[in-house]
Amino acid sequence: MQSDDLPVGDGNSPDTRFDSLKQFRSAGRGFWSDVPEAQWNDWHWQMKNRITSLEQLQRLMPTLSPEEHAGTFLANTKLALAITPYFFNLIDPADENCPIRRQVIPRIEETHVADWEMSDPCGEDSHSPVPGLVHRYPDRVLFLVTDRCAAYCRYCTRSRLVSNATGYDFHPEFDRQIEYIRNNKNVRDVLLSGGDPLLLSDHKLEFLLKELRAIPHVEFLRIGTRIPIFLPQRITPELCAMLKKYHPLFMSIHTNHPRELTAEVRDALGRLADSGIPLGNQSVFLKHVNDDLTTMRALVQKLLMCRVKPYYLYQCDLISGSAHLRASVRKGIEIMDGLRGHTTGYAVPQYVIDAPGGGGKVPINPEYILSRNRDRTIIRNFEGKIFEYEEGNEMQNHKPSETFPVYKNSENFNVPEWVKF
């Protein structure tokens, strides 16, 4: 059975799987139990000892499936394989559908490319006035600082670029990127991304933050990173002390499954939050990873416990070779319907599709407006109960217009006759 055919579940009934997903466990030491504590907690050691080859992977995981074996064999021509020892310990080698495993271990399906898939699904390259800078929205820019990540996500929307497996040869030109921002007074928001900006040394990252902070019209800085999840050891007190000098500085982390929120990650996020950095999370909606309500509820509730606001849930971009990881929009809407009203509003992310080709983020919501005309709006709540919102006197002063839009969406709900227009 395909995961798309599975029910999303009601997500409300207390179940043991949900309780287990909500636990904060340590990733443990696994194969690296002999490594001294100081080395294990050193992010440079973690980077140096990443799993990057088929041979290493086979040795650590003899249960590799034929699809994974073939995929890993070809990975270095598409998107490199890299997994930190810390993150590797979250993989369940006995479960071929382990949600952690599916995110970082290549599969041969990555070489199956459909006509509608793209290498640059968000149209970033066509919106780059200088190398490494994407200017698609009027008041903000995406500042790419590196093509390296601590580990590589198999659905990465920037896989044309990150890890340099396809020979893209990414070379950011910091001086030109900063100069462009300095010369464009409408840019008030800069998002540092990549690759992962937190792989830069503290010194190099501080250089960039300082240069950007010195530009008077830059109001707001953001860092997009998956480092707190792949490499929580990188979130050192020294890094936090440096970052807090450049407020307002926000951080968008990226996590997809509640098992990624370990005790180590919770502590690293706590250090960032204690430094006054508002934290948001961006998840990608992925088949066999987080396409069920129980998993998603555990993830968003656990994020709040880590002082992180679930910010966006992305429909997986149409990146080449990602069909085996893409869950359907229909299921995404069902899951959003199961979250809104059923759990804390702060825990509910905005579900979006980044419009293929470069149209920007489009919010996707379950339908709550059943019908609407100039006098009233008929809505349904999270329990499916129907309500009428009268606009009364205010709207009576409006000039009647034959073209006033009447919105109807009552087909899927048991709407009584009196509310139908």
Ligand code: SF4
């Ligand atoms: S961490 Fe981000 S940029 Fe790096 S591979 Fe994953 S999704 Fe792509």
